[in-house]
Amino acid sequence: MTDPLWISLVKAVAVFAFTLTLVPLLVLAERRISAWMQYRVGPNRVGPFGSMQPLADLVKMLFKEELRPAGVPAFLFGAAPAIAAICSLFMMAVVPLGGTLLFGGHSTRMVVADVDVGVLAVLATSSLGVYGITLGGWASNSKYSLLGGLRSSAQMISYELTMGLSLLSVLVLVRRGDAGLFGSLSLSDIVASQASSGIWNVVKCPLGFLLFTTAAFAETNRLPFDLPEAEPELVGGYHTEYSAMKFGLFFLGEYAAMVAGSAVVVCLFLGGWHLPFVTGAEAVGVPGALLQVGVFVAKLLVFLFFFIHVRWTLPRFRYDQLMDLGWKVMLPLALVNLLVTGGLVAAGVF
Amino acid sequence: MDERTGFLLFSAIALVGALNVVLRRNPVHAVLWLVGSFLGVAGIFLTLGSGLLAAIQVMVYAGAIMVLFLFVILLLNLETPRFEGISLARGASLFASAATGLLLLWPFVSDRSLQAPATPAVNLPVTAANVGMTLFQRFAVPFEIVSLVLLVAMVGAIHVARRPRRDEPA
Amino acid sequence: MVPQSWYLLLSAALFTLGVAGFAARRNSLVMFMSVELMLNAANVAFVACARAHEPVRGTVYALFVIAIAASEVAVGLALVLALFRLKRTVNADEIRELRA
Numbered sequence: 001m002t003d004p005l006w007i008s009l010v011k012a013v014a015v016f017a018f019t020l021t022l023v024p025l026l027v028l029a030e031r032r033i034s035a036w037m038q039y040r041v042g043p044n045r046v047g048p049f050g051s052m053q054p055l056a057d058l059v060k061m062l063f064k065e066e067l068r069p070a071g072v073p074a075f076l077f078g079a080a081p082a083i084a085a086i087c088s089l090f091m092m093a094v095v096p097l098g099g100t101l102l103f104g105g106h107s108t109r110m111v112v113a114d115v116d117v118g119v120l121a122v123l124a125t126s127s128l129g130v131y132g133i134t135l136g137g138w139a140s141n142s143k144y145s146l147l148g149g150l151r152s153s154a155q156m157i158s159y160e161l162t163m164g165l166s167l168l169s170v171l172v173l174v175r176r177g178d179a180g181l182f183g184s185l186s187l188s189d190i191v192a193s194q195a196s197s198g199i200w201n202v203v204k205c206p207l208g209f210l211l212f213t214t215a216a217f218a219e220t221n222r223l224p225f226d227l228p229e230a231e232p233e234l235v236g237g238y239h240t241e242y243s244a245m246k247f248g249l250f251f252l253g254e255y256a257a258m259v260a261g262s263a264v265v266v267c268l269f270l271g272g273w274h275l276p277f278v279t280g281a282e283a284v285g286v287p288g289a290l291l292q293v294g295v296f297v298a299k300l301l302v303f304l305f306f307f308i309h310v311r312w313t314l315p316r317f318r319y320d321q322l323m324d325l326g327w328k329v330m331l332p333l334a335l336v337n338l339l340v341t342g343g344l345v346a347a348g349v350f
Numbered sequence: 351m352d353e354r355t356g357f358l359l360f361s362a363i364a365l366v367g368a369l370n371v372v373l374r375r376n377p378v379h380a381v382l383w384l385v386g387s388f389l390g391v392a393g394i395f396l397t398l399g400s401g402l403l404a405a406i407q408v409m410v411y412a413g414a415i416m417v418l419f420l421f422v423i424l425l426l427n428l429e430t431p432r433f434e435g436i437s438l439a440r441g442a443s444l445f446a447s448a449a450t451g452l453l454l455l456w457p458f459v460s461d462r463s464l465q466a467p468a469t470p471a472v473n474l475p476v477t478a479a480n481v482g483m484t485l486f487q488r489f490a491v492p493f494e495i496v497s498l499v500l501l502v503a504m505v506g507a508i509h510v511a512r513r514p515r516r517d518e519p520a
Numbered sequence: 521m522v523p524q525s526w527y528l529l530l531s532a533a534l535f536t537l538g539v540a541g542f543a544a545r546r547n548s549l550v551m552f553m554s555v556e557l558m559l560n561a562a563n564v565a566f567v568a569c570a571r572a573h574e575p576v577r578g579t580v581y582a583l584f585v586i587a588i589a590a591s592e593v594a595v596g597l598a599l600v601l602a603l604f605r606l607k608r609t610v611n612a613d614e615i616r617e618l619r620a
Contacts, residue, residue, distance in 0.1 A: 076382075116477065120405035127413025131385070134420055138378060146424060153421050157414060183479025185402075357522045361530045368534055368557050372541035377549050384553050387534075391560050394530070395582075397522075398567050403579050407563075410586050415556070415593050422597050423549060426604050443543030451536030455529065476575045484576045485583070496587045503591030511598035513605075 003108050011112050012093070019092050023255040024054030026304060033305070034312045064244040069141055072241075076139040081242065081249035084132025088253045090125050091260035094118040096188040098273045098292035102285055110289065111188060118187040119171070122264055123164055126219055130156045132253065133221070137238035148237030151319065152221060158326040159218035159225075165334035166211040169341040170201050170268050187264070191272030200276070202269040207337045209269045211330055216261040218326070220254060222307065224314040225322060262303040263296075270299050356397040364390030377423050381416055388412045400476045527568030534561035548603075548612045552596050559589045 003011075028043070028051065035042025044050040068077060098110035115121055130153050137149015174184065174193045184190075194200055202209045218225040239250045266272060273292040284292065317325065367387025374380045388411045395404040474480050485493055534557055541554030563582040570578025604610055 115401060117401050117405045120402070120409060124405050124408040124413055127409055127417070130413070130417050131382075131420075134417070134424070135382075138420075138424055146427075150421065150424055153417050153424075157417055157421075160414070183477065183482065185478050353522050357526060357530075361526075364530065365533055365537070368537040371550070371553055371557065372537055372545065377547055380550050380553060384556065387557065388560065391534075391564060394527070394564055395567060398527070398571055399575065400567055400579050403563075403567065403582055406583065406586065410590060411556070411560075415590060418593060418597060419549065419553065422601060425601075426610065440544050444540060447536055447540035447543050450539050451532060454532040454535060474574065474576050476579050480576045481579050481583075484580050489580055489584075492584060496584055500587060500591050503594050507594040507598035510595065511601045 004106075007106065007108050008112075011108070011110070015092050015097070015112050016089065018097075019089060019256055019259055022259050023252055024058070026255050026258065026308075027057070027251075028054050029304075030308050030311075033308050037309075037312045058248070061245050061248040066244040066246065067241075069241050071141045073139055076135055078246065080132050080136035080139055081239075081246045081253065082132075083135065084129060084253035085249045085256065087125050087129035087132060088257035088260055091122055091257070092263065094121045094187060095260065095263040095267060096191060096272065097296050098289050099188075099192075099284060101289045109188060110293065114186060114188060117185045119167060119185045119190070119268075122187075122260075123160070123167070126163075126257075126261075127156070127160055129219075129253070129257065132250075133238050136242065136250065140238070140241035142241050145238050145240045148240070152238060155221075155225065155322060155326075156219055158323060159215045159330075162211055162326065162330040162334045163215035163219065165331070165338055166208040166215065167268070169205050169208040169334075169338045170212075172338070172342050172345050173201055173204055187267045187272075191267050191274065194271045195274045200269060200271040205337065205341050207333065208341065209265075211334050211337065212268065213265060214330065216265060217307075217310065218322075220257040220261050222254075222258065223311040224317050226316060258304065258307055259300070262300055262307060265303060266296065266299045270303070272296060353397050356393065360390045360393030360397060362390070363387070364394065366390075378420065381419050381423065384419075385412050385416050388416070402476055402478055402481060524568060524572070528565060531561045531565040531568065534558075534564065546612050548600055548610045548615075551612060552593065552600075555592070556589060559585055 031053070032042045032050065034040075042050065043053040046052040046056045068074065093112040094115055096109065096111035096114070100107055100109050113121075133152040133156075134149040137145040137147070137152070140146070170190060171185065174190065190201075217223075239247055242250060273296040275295055364387050367383045367385075367390055370383035371380045371387065374383060388407060392404040392407040392412075395401075395407060538554045538557035538561060541557065542551050545551055545554065563585050566581045566585070567575075567578040570576075570581070600610055603615060607615060609615070
């Protein structure tokens with residue numbers, strides 16, 4: 001089912017705008033929530049309850065002077081933050097926000113690109129995101145940036161394995177009986193399989209959920225895994241030398257990756273746009289579609305709150321602890337998880 | 351986008367990338383051009399109707415193997431080497447590679463049957479399910495052998511790259 | 521539609537560039553990259569030739585090639601690291617311990 005060009009365009013613009021709107025709101029929420037958790041006031045000067053703070057920050061970033069250190073390759077220095085931002089934004093393209101929408105004789109799936117290898121596309125783009133950070137570190141011509149970039153590439157390679165393996169356990173859970181869904185890697189189909197079995201994947205394989213979420217934290221460089229930008233050790237990490245909007249793009253990339261990562265977790269483990277115990281129709285009209293997207297966004301926001309809460313609760317790992325955790329704890333656990341889930345499926349439990 | 355446009359676009363990307371890998375002196379630039387070339391090849395797989403392979407190409411080659419290259423280059427912190435000049439050996443090797451290329455090209459020019467557009471077979475589409483079934487049934491033994499090769503390579507790589515302890519000879 | 525020979529020509533061109541890079545460059549890292557180019561060229565040929573007969577088989581072959589390439593890179597980069605520790609260079613011409 002291919003859409004006419006204008007529907008594709010509308011969907012692309014809508015998802016792009018949705019993500020870009022969510023990012024400043026998320027920044028504001030993060031600052032307010034962290035203040036609340038630490039008995040501080042937080043930003044409350046600009047607008048009612050500080051609601052205009054992200055806008056003020058944006059204006060500040062746009063008008064700041066752009067600095068470029070000496071001996072820096074101009075093209076790569078500029079390309080690095082763009083790569084970081086594009087890769088995180090791109091991930092949202094394969095995430096379905098709802099089922100199939102029927103209106104005025106058209107029927108379209110509520111996802112920008114319903115590719116049949118959706119899960120692999122997520123992994124592929126998230127692994128390409130490493131280049132933005134690594135190159136930013138290298139192109140800055142500064143030892144602190146370089147160390148930050150090196151750390152991030154090592155960290156992301158290590159945790160990608162856990163991410164992929166815990167994802168496999170979700171794919172195993174798609175039952176052979178589900179006609180048309182078996183063996184599919186599309187996120188829409190994974191959501192549909194959870195709806196048809198009535199149980200979310202988080203219940204069926206809680207360990208996989210835990211591992212995937214932890215790996216997602218590491219992939220987005222959030223605390224407790226924000227080693228690449230550890231302030232006390234490496235000044236600012238890979239973005240030490242960046243200023244103005246180039247820094248803003250790295251910032252945007254990090255928060256967009258958070259949004260995309262949470263959206264993927266919602267699709268894989270939390271049933272996507274479905275409510276528990278309510279089996280709605282897959283194809284819906286406009287009101288039903290709004291309801292589906294609403295359910296999805298609600299789940300997304302809860303998960304993002306969790307993201308922020310963890311950041312302001314846990315201390316940072318040391319680098320060797322991070323590597324030990326990734327290779328000696330999470331990777332074996334992911335293998336065991338895959339084995340157990342596969343065994344349960346083969347035994348006909350699910 | 352029809353197949354012809356896709357092919358021309360992606361093969362241009364792949365070839366320009368590959369050319370620059372050979373020509374760039376700075377190894378970091380070579381890595382980046384190679385990533386570009388791999389993305390072009392992934393596009394070629396897409397036009398050939400294998401989205402699965404395209405995704406795996408991006409994930410494994412561009413996302414993992416080349417990051418490893420970049421990692422090692424940054425770790426060694428190499429400076430950009432000077433141009434070493436053209437030696438007799440280098441001229442001879444370039445001549446040899448050109449000869450290889452011509453040798454490889456010859457069958458495609460002479461064989462008429464390859465000029466016709468290939469009609470894609472429709473019996474078994476390239477989906478993850480079909481590839482998995484083929485991989486684990488018909489190719490089960492090669493699959494096990496490859497996994498063994500990977501394991502041995504991993505053990506070997508760890509052993510070779512390990513920093514020798516103080517009390518043992520380097 | 522694109523004739524099959526176009527894909528094979530692309531494959532041949534990529535392979536030749538790989539051979540040229542491997543033969544002419546002395547930086548061992550770039551030499552490894554050229555090997556990767558050659559393996560990729562082989563993959564293009566596999567998938568293009570399999571399309572008319574059994575597309576799934578071409579993909580399976582290409583998967584095997586990618587797995588072998590990954591193990592080759594792991595061992596190769598480990599060797600480069602070990603050599604760099606010993607000789608402070610990655611230039612293949614300066615590593616001549618085994619030359620008689």
